[in-house]
Each structure stands twice: as C-alpha cells, then as structure tokens.
Amino acid sequence: MTAPVSLRTEALSRVYPSGESQVTALSAFSHTFQPGMTAVVGPSGSGKSTLLNLLAGFDAPTQGRVWVGTTDLHALDEAGRADLRLRHYGFVFQSHNLVAILSAQENVEFPLMLAGVPPKERRDRARSLLAQVGLERRASHMPSQLSGGEAQRVAIARALVGEPGILLADEPTGNLDSRTGQGVLDLLMAPAHAGRTVVLITHDPEVAARADYTLRVKDGQVKEEVYA
Structure with missing residues (x-):
C-alpha cells in the first residue's frame, strides 16, 4: 500500500x-x-484548472513550487514527473478518459501494468476495485457499452487501484445526474476518510459542502475556508 504523501x-x-x-x-x-477532501470552487476562468494542472505537473509554474513530500515536482524533468505521478497520484476527469479499446477491467489494470505489477496481482486488484464500485459484472464491457455513471466509476477504480497518496479530480460529477453524482462522490470520499489527500474541482455547491475544506478561487486569487 502506498503511504499518504503531503x-x-x-x-x-x-x-x-x-x-x-x-x-x-x-x-x-x-x-x-x-x-481529506479539499474542494476547489469558483467561476469559469478563475484559475481552478490551472491550479490542478500545476499540482499534477501537467503545466509549469511561472514562479513558485509544488512539493510532493520532500520532492520539488517542477525541478524534475518530464520523465521524472511522469514517474512521480505513477507512484503517488490518481486522476479522475469529467469525461472519464477511459481507453476505448480496453475493457473496463483492462482500463483499471492499466496503471498497474505501467508500474510493472505482475499480471495476476493486477487482475486481482482490478477485480476487487470493480467490485467495490459495483461493476464486477461489467468488467468485460468496453467503454462504449457503459453508461456515463458506470464509466466514471471505472475511472475512479482506475484512479484508486494503485492506492495513491494524492487524488486529483476535475469536475468528476459534472456530467452525471444528481443520484449518480452522489454515488461517485461517496467513492471519492473513501480515500479522503482513509487519510489520503483528495483535491476536487467542482462548480456544484452541494458537492463542495461535503468536502472537509474548500478553496474559493476568483481572478487567480485563492481564499481558504474551512468547513466544520
């Protein structure tokens, strides 16, 4: 199990x-x-996605640093950042970003394959995660055969399968109906309750209200507010 990372x-x-x-x-x-879970909220164009991309190392800052544990993320080269993401990060996107030619189970296994996990172990871990998100019977289905909510649950299973210390989620409930969105949020709350760091971008105040903390972003400025 990967330890939590600051x-x-x-x-x-x-x-x-x-x-x-x-x-x-x-x-x-x-x-x-x-x-725990930090919700990042604010109007379109306020800097929310910029912050997430900088935290992930997908974009480089003009100034300043992102520290992952004791590592300066942006002091690494591209290969170093990719390796660090593989070891410490999980990602959930609004459009789920599943690989179209891979089954649900193969999508969940994919980060473990990149990490060199043996085939049997990665199959077992993928099956366990699919069971946890209620999709064990859909393991062999392709992304085109899944509903939007099912595809997003596969994406969450993929993000969690490596037990990352940091989970970044960009509007993960944005394309889902209210009931399905709440189910997806429940899945994201589990690693937060286990002491992992979850950063979630959302425009939905009901989603933000369930987070442990919120960062309200406007015009590139961030103000922290803590929910009780």
Whole structure:
C-alpha cells in the first residue's frame, strides 16, 4: 500500500501571454493540502484548472513550487514527473478518459501494468476495485457499452487501484445526474476518510459542502475556508 504523501505549494503563480499583455491565472498561492477532501470552487476562468494542472505537473509554474513530500515536482524533468505521478497520484476527469479499446477491467489494470505489477496481482486488484464500485459484472464491457455513471466509476477504480497518496479530480460529477453524482462522490470520499489527500474541482455547491475544506478561487486569487 502506498503511504499518504503531503502536498503543498509555495508562492505558486502562473502567468500566460495574451497578445501584448499577460493574464495572471494564479497568483502567489501558498497552501498545505491537509489529508481529506479539499474542494476547489469558483467561476469559469478563475484559475481552478490551472491550479490542478500545476499540482499534477501537467503545466509549469511561472514562479513558485509544488512539493510532493520532500520532492520539488517542477525541478524534475518530464520523465521524472511522469514517474512521480505513477507512484503517488490518481486522476479522475469529467469525461472519464477511459481507453476505448480496453475493457473496463483492462482500463483499471492499466496503471498497474505501467508500474510493472505482475499480471495476476493486477487482475486481482482490478477485480476487487470493480467490485467495490459495483461493476464486477461489467468488467468485460468496453467503454462504449457503459453508461456515463458506470464509466466514471471505472475511472475512479482506475484512479484508486494503485492506492495513491494524492487524488486529483476535475469536475468528476459534472456530467452525471444528481443520484449518480452522489454515488461517485461517496467513492471519492473513501480515500479522503482513509487519510489520503483528495483535491476536487467542482462548480456544484452541494458537492463542495461535503468536502472537509474548500478553496474559493476568483481572478487567480485563492481564499481558504474551512468547513466544520
């Protein structure tokens, strides 16, 4: 089992060129993400996705640092960041991003295959996760044969199968009806309750209300509020 890993930012900023001017998407953000779920909320264009991309190492900051444990994420080269993500991160996207030519089980196994986990172990772990999300009978189905909610549950199983210390989720309930979305949120709360760090972007106040913490983003500025 992968141990929980700390995640923090230090004076993190991201500025993009825009014609002859610049757009500040995120400004001097320093924060330690606590174990549990942090919801990142705010209007479109406020910097939420920029923050998530910087936390994941998909984008490079203009200034500042992202610390994953004692490692400066952006001091690593591309291969180093990819390796760190494989060892410590899980990802859930709004559109689930399943591999179309792989079955549900093969999609869940995929990160374990990249990590060099032996075939039998990765099959067993994938089956266990699919059972936990209620899809053991859909293991052989292709993504095109799954409903939106089922596909998103497969994506969550894939994100959790490596037992990551950090889970990043970008609007994971955005394309789902209310009941299915609540079920997906329940699945994401489980690692948060187990002491993992879950960072979730959402526009839904009901989703944010279930988080342990919230970061409200506006015009590249972040204000922390803590829910009781």
